[in-house]
Amino acid sequence: MMLIPCPWCGPRNETEFHYGGQADVSYPAEPQQLSDADWARFLFYRANPKGIFTERWNHQAGCRRWFTIRRDTTTNEIFQDDSHEAVTR
Helix, strand or coil, X not given: CCEEEECCCEEEEHHHCEEEEECCCCCCCCHHHCCHHHHHXXXXXXXXXXXXXXXXXXXXXXXXXXXXXXXXXXXXXXXXXXXXCEEEC
């Protein structure tokens, strides 16, 4: 079980959330100019790093708000701001 700290509701079980993917992905400036292959790369290919990763989450079973967290993908520790101090373990 992973506890995710919702900024509005506090720490909650991961089952209350929906994973939104990699954070800070810019939408293409002119999507109509993309080939099908380029559009598929934009939609489906994301970084999958080992270590700290910035991602989007939606608290579906709570406040229903979107927020961004930094999570270590090897330990599932969640970090606040730019520190390396874990919020949850």
